[in-house]
Amino acid sequence: MDLKSKIRVIEGFPKEGISFKDITTVLQDKDAFRECIYQLAEAFRNEEVDMVVGPEARGFLIGAPLAYELGVGFVPVRKPGKLPAETISFEYELEYGTDTLEIHKDAIKPGQKVLVIDDLLATGGTVHSTVKMIEELGGEVVGIGFFIELEFLNGRKLLEDYNVKSLVKY
Ligand code: 5GP
DSSP states (O other), X not given: OOGGXXXXXXXXXXXXXXXXXXXXXXXXXXXXXXXXXXXXXXXHTTSOOSEEEEETTHHHHHHHHHHHHHTOEEEEEBSTTOOOSOXXXXXXXXXXXXXXXXXXTXXXXXXXXXXXXXXXXXXXXXXXXXXXXXXXTTOEEEEEEEEEEOGGGTGGGGGTTXXXXXXXXX
16 A cells, blocks of 8 residues: 555645645544554564554554554653653753653663654654653663654654664655
8 A cells, every 4th residue: 555645745734834744644544544553563573572652642643553563562752741650851952942751760661672653753853852761761772663754854863873664755
C-alpha cells in the first residue's frame, strides 16, 4: 500500500509557510492504519525491545499500537504537569523559546532496551529530548522510528548516533 497517498497535506497550518502532514486520514482508514503499524513493527522486528516510548500526543497514536503489536509495554512522554507520579524532565530549544518534556522516573529500568516512536521527524528536538531522558534513567535506545520524516529539516543529524528508521519521506 502507498501510505504516502493516505497522508493529507494541509498548506499554511498551523501558520503560513508550513506544509502540515495530517495523519488523521491514515488513522481513520482501517487498512492504512494497520499497514502503518505493521511496517513499523517489521522495521524493528529484529531488535530486542523491552519497551516503546512515545511523546505526546501523536507519538501515543502510533507508539501504543506498535507496542501492542510487538508485545511490549508503552511509556508516555508528556508536557509538564500532566504525569501524576515522580518525573524527570528535559528542556530543549525551539525556534523561539524552549519547551519541556517529562517522563515517569520509574517507567524505564536500567538496562531496558527502548524503542522510541513518534509520528513525524522534523528538527529532531522532541525525540532527542525523549532519548536523553531514557538514557538518564539507564535505558538503552535500540531504535527510533517515525511514520514520517521531513528530510529537508535534517533532524537525523541530531540523532546520528542511533538506529533511525522512517516509513514515508518528504
Ligand atoms: P521536531 O521536534 O522533530 O522538530 O518536531 C516533531 C514533532 O512535531 C512531532 O512530535 C510531531 O508530532 C510534530 N509535528 C511537526 N510538524 C508536523 C507535521 O507536519 N505533521 C504532524 N503530524 N506532526 C508534526
